[in-house]
Amino acid sequence: MVTGMQTPVFIDDLPDSSAVGSRKSERYRQVRNRALAEMLLDEAVTWHERPCPACGQDRASSRNFSQALMPFQRCSACNTIYAARVPDQRHLDQERLQMLSDLPPEPADSAKSTREFEFVSILNWLRLTEARHGKPLNTVAEYRFSSQAPSLPQTVERIGSTRDWTFLPLSDSGSANFGDLRDHLQASSPDAVLLYGEMDRIAEPAQLLRVVRANLPRGSLVFIATSCADGLEYEILGADSPSFVPLDRLNIFSVGGFSALVEELGYKAIEISTPGRLDAVILQKYFTEIEGSDVPFWSGFFRSANKDRLHDLQILLQRSLRSGVMRFVLET
Amino acid sequence: MGQIRHQAMIKHGGFEVVAACDTHTDPNAEIPVVTDPMRVYDYDPDVIFCCVPNNMIPDVVCEALDRGKHVFSEKPPGRNSDDVRKMQAAEARNPALVLKFGFNHRFHDAIEDAKRLIDAGTMGDLYFMRGVYGKAGGANYAQNWRNDPAKSGGGILIDQGIHMLDLFLMFASDFPNVQSVVQRKFWTDVPVEDNAFALMRNDNGVVASLHSSATQWQHKFTLELYARGGFISVNGILSASGTYGTEVLNVALNRLDKDGNPIPNPESQEIRYTVDRSWDKEITEFYEAVVNGAPVKCGTSQQALDVMLLVERIYAADPAWSEQRTAAIAGRW
Numbered sequence: 294m295v296t297g298m299q300t301p302v303f304i305d306d307l308p309d310s311s312a313v314g315s316r317k318s319e320r321y322r323q324v325r326n327r328a329l330a331e332m333l334l335d336e337a338v339t340w341h342e343r344p345c346p347a348c349g350q351d352r353a354s355s356r357n358f359s360q361a362l363m364p365f366q367r368c369s370a371c372n373t374i375y376a377a378r379v380p381d382q383r384h385l386d387q388e389r390l391q392m393l394s395d396l397p398p399e400p401a402d403s404a405k406s407t408r409e410f411e412f413v414s415i416l417n418w419l420r421l422t423e424a425r426h427g428k429p430l431n432t433v434a435e436y437r438f439s440s441q442a443p444s445l446p447q448t449v450e451r452i453g454s455t456r457d458w459t460f461l462p463l464s465d466s467g468s469a470n471f472g473d474l475r476d477h478l479q480a481s482s483p484d485a486v487l488l489y490g491e492m493d494r495i496a497e498p499a500q501l502l503r504v505v506r507a508n509l510p511r512g513s514l515v516f517i518a519t520s521c522a523d524g525l526e527y528e529i530l531g532a533d534s535p536s537f538v539p540l541d542r543l544n545i546f547s548v549g550g551f552s553a554l555v556e557e558l559g560y561k562a563i564e565i566s567t568p569g570r571l572d573a574v575i576l577q578k579y580f581t582e583i584e585g586s587d588v589p590f591w592s593g594f595f596r597s598a599n600k601d602r603l604h605d606l607q608i609l610l611q612r613s614l615r616s617g618v619m620r621f622v623l624e625t
Numbered sequence: 626m627g628q629i630r631h632q633a634m635i636k637h638g639g640f641e642v643v644a645a646c647d648t649h650t651d652p653n654a655e656i657p658v659v660t661d662p663m664r665v666y667d668y669d670p671d672v673i674f675c676c677v678p679n680n681m682i683p684d685v686v687c688e689a690l691d692r693g694k695h696v697f698s699e700k701p702p703g704r705n706s707d708d709v710r711k712m713q714a715a716e717a718r719n720p721a722l723v724l725k726f727g728f729n730h731r732f733h734d735a736i737e738d739a740k741r742l743i744d745a746g747t748m749g750d751l752y753f754m755r756g757v758y759g760k761a762g763g764a765n766y767a768q769n770w771r772n773d774p775a776k777s778g779g780g781i782l783i784d785q786g787i788h789m790l791d792l793f794l795m796f797a798s799d800f801p802n803v804q805s806v807v808q809r810k811f812w813t814d815v816p817v818e819d820n821a822f823a824l825m826r827n828d829n830g831v832v833a834s835l836h837s838s839a840t841q842w843q844h845k846f847t848l849e850l851y852a853r854g855g856f857i858s859v860n861g862i863l864s865a866s867g868t869y870g871t872e873v874l875n876v877a878l879n880r881l882d883k884d885g886n887p888i889p890n891p892e893s894q895e896i897r898y899t900v901d902r903s904w905d906k907e908i909t910e911f912y913e914a915v916v917n918g919a920p921v922k923c924g925t926s927q928q929a930l931d932v933m934l935l936v937e938r939i940y941a942a943d944p945a946w947s948e949q950r951t952a953a954i955a956g957r958w
């Protein structure tokens with residue numbers, strides 16, 4: 294049994310800047326911002342104000358992060374970035390379902406293999422953590438990521454995982470207070486739950502974490518991947534970061550903030566990493582493409598950095614838990 | 626070594642050091658220090674920690690066991706397999722006592738994690754292992770008892786390389802097939818090897834290659850394990866001197882193309898270990914064995930014998946060296 298917390302670094306080929314552009318295109322951003330504007334005007338949507346979703350710090354002592362469309366704050370206690378007003382979960386889910394049905398089908402060939410490498414990375418993450426932790430994960434429940442990534446179940450099937458997976462998609466019915474997840478956990482007690490990219494998008498992340506812990510046996514594992522507010526990209530670019538799409542990023546937790554939250558809820562963090570691969574290329578693209586985007590030290594650094602140096606920086610960011618995405622493994 | 630063990634005992638608790646034996650007395654010592662090894666028994670200890678030159682180990686260990694003391698001995702377990710057998714006989718005469726040898730590399734966090742990954746079956750069948758362990762010989766190399774074959778039994782292989790061999794034996798069973806080159810390049814005024822290269826195969830077809838060196842000029846520890854489904858490497862090993870670097874484990878699982886062939890350079894996970902907990906874990910295991918009768922898992926006399934036989938096989942597999950070594954031990958060099 295592993296004692297103590299581990300902070301793995303995920304080393305892989307660095308994508309070039311073309312991968313960044315295709316991921317969060319400007320068009321996608323516009324579509325999402327239009328959807329948010331419509332929600333703001335929709336009288337059926339209820340909004341509520343909230344403090345920092347990680348540490349509960351009052352909004353009054355936080356710093357302004359963005360005022361475009363709606364207020365986002367950066368917590369001065371834990372560095373988490375958060376929407377200070379959030380819509381009710383039901384409308385968020387409905388809007389997301391609509392968006393997913395409007396999306397074009399997943400692209401073929403090269404982009405598809407990039408996507409598949411991401412899935413393989415997730416599956417290998419589970420396999421290696423399972424082995425180091427000495428606890429077989431025979432059954433895994435995945436919540437809602439398969440709606441964002443419809444080819445995930447096929448990849449899982451094809452790669453021949455020996456475990457039983459259940460994919461619980463985003464649904465319009467039965468998901469109030471995450472009741473669909475609660476029912477599944479009560480009925481099947483999986484060994485692990487995967488929450489990939491979900492923490493960013495929900496109005497009450499603590500509520501989801503409570504439901505998971507309350508309905509799993511002690512000693513179960515929860516694998517969480519989410520954006521990370523400590524990432525260099527967010528630190529340098531703030532709300533100009535191309536990864537910041539307000540409706541998809543209601544919560545951008547910091548490592549410290551999320552650690553405090555899960556501890557408060559009774560979890561034990563056994564693994565924390567920031568396995569992002571894109572911070573350096575995103576920043577290079579930003580500083581070479583946007584005229585007049587001068588920041589002391591960094592703009593010059595990124596304009597002159599070659600691929601090798603970007604790779605070194607990216608690994609350093611990971612080792613320092615300073616990349617723009619993070620992964621947590623929690624024990625219930 | 627005695628100091629390191631003492632610190633670990635204090636940290637663990639439950640030990641009371643009643644006396645120490647050293648080559649000279651220390652007027653400032655907080656515990657009684659004697660120079661005659663037999664005098665430690667005046668203090669009626671329950672346990673003896675044996676940190677003496679290799680040639681003295683068998684007598685000290687056997688004496689302690691026959692006087693009813695549990696024994697923790699540093700590695701190597703004597704100079705050769707005969708020394709180990711002598712100690713095994715004393716152990717057999719005193720079945721209620723614990724005998725454990727300090728092969729502490731098995732307790733390093735990176736090594737334990739590597740073992741878990743292999744044991745879980747995640748990596749698939751083990752194909753081969755590569756181990757490099759080396760240093761720059763050090764001050765007073767020629768004067769050090771470690772390099773007097775009559776006292777030590779050999780050079781860098783038996784002193785440092787033995788740890789790597791012990792790890793090889795932990796990951797795969799015995800290696801009956803051995804080829805080797807053993808040589809002396811830099812310290813030519815002492816009759817022990819400063820480099821040993823070994824290529825070994827066990828009956829399951831697992832191949833292991835070792836390079837143990839005193840002329841590497843940098844301190845280096847690398848253990849690589851290649852398996853059907855991926856690979857593991859451990860670079861650096863946390864040590865008392867801190868000169869072998871941070872312990873870093875890298876592990877990768879293959880990514881397969883659509884035909885099921887591994888795509889080169891899979892994503893790897895790097896885990897860094899910065900705190901050396903091996904001494905504490907080793908002391909804990911010994912304590913549990915003595916006080917609660919728990920089995921010794923690392924550093925048993927059988928493991929000591931296995932690794933000593935492997936050392937001898939490596940020396941013997943290079944005929945030129947073997948001849949020279951026999952002469953040296955007999956004082957005819």
Ligand SMILES: [Zn+2]
Nearest residue numbers: 345348368371
């Ligand atoms: Zn906060």
